[in-house]
Amino acid sequence: MSVATRTINFTLNGAPVSATIAPHHTLLEVVRDTFGLNGARESCGQGLCGCCTLMVNGQSVSGCLSLAAFADGATVTTVENLAVDGKLSPLQTAFIECGAFQCGFCTSGFLLMATELLASNPKPTEGEIRNHLSGNLCRCATYPEVMRAVQLAAERMA
């Protein structure tokens, strides 16, 4: 069967881009394989772990469950967009200072989810942080350090 392709145009980390895709391609595959942005990665492939987190029109989504076709016209940002001119964001710095990762596989997802949380809720309670990050799994079990890092970033950004 010949697969119909289509061209999608979207904004990726601030720059207008276009890509030729097929309807069955996921946004995660396009971001990684077509644009070489490898911060988001597929782990569970089922929406459970958050390793594939991408921001689409300002909202976190699981890239593994998103069809690339729907990114047409959208604004997509990835973890690579958090640092500005090579300067890490306060949250990224706090992750490093608190040792909020071990292997780092889950880190891009935690960073994007926590950035999303702090943007809408600059002073989250512990419960609110846990709740927002409950769909992110860390096999190295750095949860306590992640909690501390998010709290530290929130204090510094206040």
Added chain:
Amino acid sequence: MNRGNDRLENLLIPFELLEPRTLPEALSMLADDDTAVRPMGGGTALMLMMKAAVFTPRRLVSLRALAPALGGIALDERGALCLGGMATLSSLEHSALVKTHASVITRAMPQLSNVRVRHVATVGGALAHADPHMDLPTILTALDARVQIAGPGGSRELFVDALITGYYETALAGNELITGVAIDAVPGRKAAYIKCTTRAADDWPALGVALSLVCSGGHIETARVVIGAATDRPTRVPAAEAALAGALIEGTTLAAATLDRVRDAVASQVVYTSDAQGSGAYKRQLARVHVVRAITAALQA
């Protein structure tokens, strides 16, 4: 820059993807007699089924472009809370109207899947999927919600109870779409939902108990008691509802004899399925305990 797709290695099998702009257009692209043609709301459930190869679509009809028309949350002229079929679960979670008129939904949302899934999953998908472990169908059954359905011959309405007919089974024809859900305004109604997961909050529940109590003058007039997750489909327990009807409210609880009758009814009148979340006997015991907690939670709401 335009990039090709030479490096894409895909888990999904190719299909046709259509993006109709209007409801009539969407309906005309569906097929009553072809299970390989499906509407797609947020796609969270479909993507999982496609990746697991339990569903191989020939054609997907995305309803995304209908979100402006079918994604709203509003009160109708009779005060019923209307949730659009394309309203996302996170729009329910953060809606002031939902909080005022059906706060049981607001309270349940943080425990339903996770932030990313709620950002895209829709009311229509949450009902049409009919996985018995899902939360919203059980809650909406307790609220006696009406599901609005559009098809080639016009529209019709079903109570959630009649929509979901069994394990992943609904009364929807292949060429029908859920356009919305209406929850009637019932003065004095208090509701609660308790979900019981055996490991972490994101796991599929072993049990969901939803109930609504219509209270007036210090007693319960009528009640709906619904057991989900542990059953093939959200299941009402008429004997428990009868035990609650007329009961005197004592603070945030009821007479011990009434609670005993409710406990016995949920234990004896429901068939509990054994599966990965636990044995039927275990879930029956969970139900005995949690139905009483749900009554207290509803009376406190």
